[in-house]
Amino acid sequence: MTVWDRPEPPTRPVPLDRERIVAAAIALADEGGLEAVSLRKVAARLDAGPMRLYGYISTKEELFDLMVDEVHAEILPEEQLGDWREVLRILAQRTRQAALRHEWLADLLGGRPTLGPNGLAVTEAKLAALDGLADLDTVMRAVETVSAYFTGAIRREIANLRAERATGLSKRDWQRASGPHVRRMLATGRFPALAKAVHDGTEVDAEASFATGLDWVLDAVAAKLARPPA
Amino acid sequence: MTVWDRPEPPTRPVPLDRERIVAAAIALADEGGLEAVSLRKVAARLDAGPMRLYGYISTKEELFDLMVDEVHAEILPEEQLGDWREVLRILAQRTRQAALRHEWLADLLGGRPTLGPNGLAVTEAKLAALDGLADLDTVMRAVETVSAYFTGAIRREIANLRAERATGLSKRDWQRASGPHVRRMLATGRFPALAKAVHDGTEVDAEASFATGLDWVLDAVAAKLARPPA
DNA sequence: CTCATGGCGATACACTGTATTTAATCATTA
DNA sequence: TAATGATTAAATACAGTGTATCGCCATGAG
Structure with missing residues (x-):
């Protein structure tokens, strides 16, 4: 030996x-x-x-919670941000970027309350940015509406991304409904508006589309902050 | 014998x-x-x-797709609807109601493109309602923004509902952060805005809150339809 | 050195989605 | 009617899952 x-x-x-x-x-x-x-x-x-x-x-669910909270540490920016609108916009965009780095985040986003330290810190940042700009109800509605938007938008973006990847179709082809199933559906003539949209639609940039929708929602919030409900 | x-x-x-x-x-x-x-x-x-x-x-995933499409048949209303705003609002609310009947829908919503016949019919209804009111890009952005909102809002509502149910806390107590973990977190003083919100927050009606956020988003869409981008 | 304790690995269980192999039933032809 | 071929259902099998339980072994105390 x-x-x-x-x-x-x-x-x-x-x-x-x-x-x-x-x-x-x-x-x-x-x-x-x-x-x-x-x-x-x-x-x-x-x-x-x-x-x-x-x-x-x-439990495994708990592990998922910890994973989500960990990613929220990436989402929270180090430097101080500007006014409420910039805060909400940046946090939304950073959440989207995190989901692009960690696609699985899209599966978990909104799936359960984020009560970890980092998740709470993100919520705190949003609330603090709006603090005093309107009554608490309006502030809450603002934060939740913006969060609902970007949660849904991110989920859809990742879902589409995976669908493209799975079918091997380019985004353009996908939108042109090259998938045989969708093509057949459109050919039935039961979905004229959709068919027209698919036919005439131009290539969309996911990031720009996210940003545009976000701006709309932020515009809506701005209008309500200016004029709090009676 | x-x-x-x-x-x-x-x-x-x-x-x-x-x-x-x-x-x-x-x-x-x-x-x-x-x-x-x-x-x-x-x-x-x-x-x-x-x-x-x-x-x-x-595959099992395919079964899930079929389930989601089946529920979309419940979502599509029989009778003709009014103007674009009513169409989008009703479809959003019917989706929410479907999710309250079938809570599992919240887990699947937005998780993958809805290409079944009923899902396509719902999309068709949305697009048709906005047809001609703006250029195609704006119409698409409108539909997707509203959908993103209610997808996210529904997911959060169901998630909160389950959390309340699991902890046995009433909504009010939950919002008062009676959960020992959240209470401890708030006690650290690191989340002043959140603490204030939890302390001063009044009981919120989920349905009303959903409707309010939805109205905000619809307001935003209305503003963009009136003034399509240059 | 001996003994107790607590953490760790091994084992076990009930269950999952799905591939494959076997059995049974049906239709068709001689 | 008998036999054969084709279709369909059932049985079995496999690799993997989350998690409960059990027994061992190393470390600490006395």
Whole structure:
């Protein structure tokens, strides 16, 4: 028995913490989507048995919550922002950018209340930006309306992106309804307005379209802030 | 061997079709949420083996698509609607009502393009309502902005509803942050605006809040329709 | 050195979506 | 009518999942 034959000393278990677990889960999700995140795989990436994770999280859902909160740390900008409109716009756009980096975020966005420290910090930033500009009800409605918009818009954008990717169609072809199923549907003549839209539609830039819709919603909010409800 | 001992003649397999399968899946989801929908359980409800379903659907995701499209049939109203604003408002509200009847819809909404016949019919109705009121780009932006809003708003409403249900807290208590975790967070003093909002906030009616935000967004759309972009 | 304790890995269970293989039934032809 | 071929359902199988439970082993205290 030479040194080389001697078995390695039993590797002391690497100390774990939520941060490392969440980081591993996010890495997995970035690579293979949410469905690629299994407790076994997360644990394996940390050289641990699956059951070890239960010392730090109590369920897989909880892990998802932690992942979402972690991404909210990326969303919150470091530097101070300007007026309420800039705050809401930047936060919306940073959320979108985060979802483009972590597509799985689109699957989770809006799926449950974000009560982690970073999620709360983002909410705090929004509320603080509007503080005093109107009565609390109006402020809440403003924040929630803008959030609802960008949640929905981001989800749709990612959904379309995946559909294009899956069918291998370019965005232009997709909008032209080259998919056989959609083409057949349009050919029935039951959807004239849609058919016209598909036929005449020009290529749309997802980012610009997101920004435009966001501006509209912000315009609406601005109008209500100026004239709070009776 | 008497008559009673004689085994029942082998029950002819009940003919299946997508409709029955989708109906069974929806029933399961209505009772126990999306996670209660398994191909085995759907099949069992139809007195069939799991593999039989694969003659009618090719994957579970596809079943989900069919379920969403089926609900869109409920969303589309029978009677003719009025002007564009009423069309968009009613469709948004009917989507919300459908999600309250079928909470699992919130999990799927916006998750992938809705290309089934009923989903397309709903889109057609929206586009038709705005047809000719502005250039195609503006019309598309209008439809997508309103859809993004109500998708996000519905998801949040259902998410909050589930959170209340899970914690057993009334909406009021929830908003008062009776949850020990949130209470602790607010006590840190790092979220003053949020703390104030939670403290001063009055009970909100989800339906009214949805309607208000929707009206704001529709106001924004109206402004853009009046003045199409240069 | 001995013993207790607590964390960790291994094992186990019920279940999932789906591929494949086998059995049964039906239609068709001789 | 008998036999054969084609279609359809069922059974089995597989790899994987979240999570409960159990038993071991290393570390700390006495």
